[in-house]
Amino acid sequence: MVEPRIIIVGAGPAGTRAAEACVAAGLRPTVIDEGRRDGGQIYRRQPDHFTRPYEKLYGTETERAREVHSAFDAIKDRIDYRPETLVWNIADRHVWTANGASQEALPFDALLLCTGATDRLMPVKGWHFAGAYSLGGSQVALKSQAVSIGHRVVFMGSGPLLYLVASQYVEAGAQVAAVLDTSPFSARVKAMPDLMAVPSVLWNGVKLTRALKRAGVLVQHGIVPLEIVGDAETGVSGIRYRDGGGKERQIACDAVAMGYHLRPETQLADLARCAFAFDVGTRQWLPERDGDGRASIAGVYLAGDGAKILGARSAEASGKLAALAALTDLGLPVDKGVMISLRGEVATYAKFARGLAKAFPWPVDQAAALPDDAILCRCEGVTAGDLRSVMRETGAKEANRAKAFSRVGMGRCQGRYCGLAAAEVIAAEAGIPVEQVGRLRGQAPVKPLTIAIGEDE
Structure with missing residues (x-):
């Protein structure tokens, strides 16, 4: 039997536990991560020659960080680990990667997106x-x-x-x-x-x-x-x-x-053509998934904060759960009792996350009150007033149409830092619910590539 090709994007808590589950099943998954070392953002490791103790680096998360790092170290020689590598596109059951000036298209049977989160x-x-x-x-x-x-x-x-x-x-x-x-x-x-x-x-x-x-x-x-x-x-x-x-x-x-708070890194899920739905509690568009992490596209699985912000502890549980779902779909034996237990863990953290959304609400009123001369899109130097003027002149009320006329979200970050706020500015100016504004569509490459990439191919 040919071993299934499993690709895990991200080596944070979700990606680590997903890889661990695949290794336990006797497989050798490919783990691709932008970071120089594993751990993700929350458990980011210090450079090799730095000697600050865990307690100084991670505080209350010291033991969790140590456990996740130890788990990754234990499987490192049994996975195809590709650090400092960007997944910049997903198409035709392949992930397109870049490492320096080199690129590669890797086919997959199961793709686990454990992409983590970034600042909101x-x-x-x-x-x-x-x-x-x-x-x-x-x-x-x-x-x-x-x-x-x-x-x-x-x-x-x-x-x-x-x-x-x-x-x-x-x-x-x-x-x-x-x-x-x-x-x-x-x-x-x-x-x-x-x-x-x-x-x-x-x-x-x-x-x-x-x-x-x-x-x-x-x-x-x-x-x-x-x-x-x-x-x-x-x-x-x-x-x-x-x-x-x-x-x-x-x-x-x-x-x-x-x-x-944070927002999920959903660009790759978008390029994989996953369906999205509006989450009222956090006022964001999130990729749809079932209770085990299956996306709307067969063979694609979502775990950790890259799907929904539930925290690092939930990411560990959802990463393992998504891997077990993938193994199940590939016809491999899985302990159903473990999956039931993991679902319970994720549900508990989901309740806690609902509490966080209530305790630390997204400051919607701040967008409506943003002065016209305040920079909204730092990449393109677009002010809040520029966006409002474009809306008045063109009638643009949909995110991508407003982007086309104003250039909000056209910079190197593709709206990662301004997109959600821009949607709120549009909604406030137009007097419509923010979900009607829609979301900015992702495009490849998700992040800038060196101009030298692939020149020798």
Whole structure:
């Protein structure tokens, strides 16, 4: 019997557990990852010659990170591991990869997309100045380069990642000026019944907040961002906002890390022609999948935060579950009892995730109030006013039509950072529900390629 060709995209918690399940079944899957080392974003490993202890790097997630890393190390010689490799297209049952100037088309019988998540960003005036980073970007700088993004850093946005990265900076000895959360504390209280679904994770969040306050970090809830103060010459010099009581304040800083929870990396699912549906709770379009991770396209499976933001712990369970579903569909023996148990785990984390969406809501009103002169699309330099003017002149109310006229989302990130906010700006200007705006269509290559790729072929 010819061994089935299983490709796993992503070597984070979901991809690691998926690969582990395939190896346990006697198979040798191909694991493709953009990172230089495994671990994904949440458990990103430090470079080989760095020696910071796990406790300093991962904080409350230390043991989880160690376990995932150990699991990957244990199977590394039994998988076809391809680090620093970009999957830039999916077509005709092949994944197209690029590593430097080399490219390759790999056929698959089962494709497991464990692509993880990226920052969900809401623009604020001045966010294009040097010194303004996403939360994920600031975390990469700390983990991969052992540097702070500034001498005095403000963390702004909402969601668990806001507190996790801020605490990691404090633990590393960086000066954190403030943590400014747009969600009111009352939202967390209302979400408590769902958050209690995973008490240990909830407690970790409480400990992070307490640790920040003990370190003397200003922590404020229910704030409204007004402006990242700075200029093109010197970059960020401060941040202006309204506090929960409505009073305008300003904090001096030379760097801002911002993010509003996370959004799934769904571009590859889009290129694989998977069906999408609008998720009301998070106001995002997400790829459809069944309870075991099967997408609408046969042979394609979705797991981890690349399908829906349920957290790293859920990613481990859903990664293994999706692999077992793939093995089942390939006619290989699978322990059904294990699959039932994994479904229960994922359901528990899904309830917790619903609580997070309530506790740390996406700041919709911020999009409607974005000043006309604020940059909306940083890649193309398109302002909120530019987009609104295009809508008035052309009547464009659908995301891709508005993109064609305004260039919002046409840059190198293809709308990863501005697309969701742009949809909210369109919805507010047109007076329609955001789901009617639709979503930006993905196109290959999903990320820029070197011009030298394939020149020797």
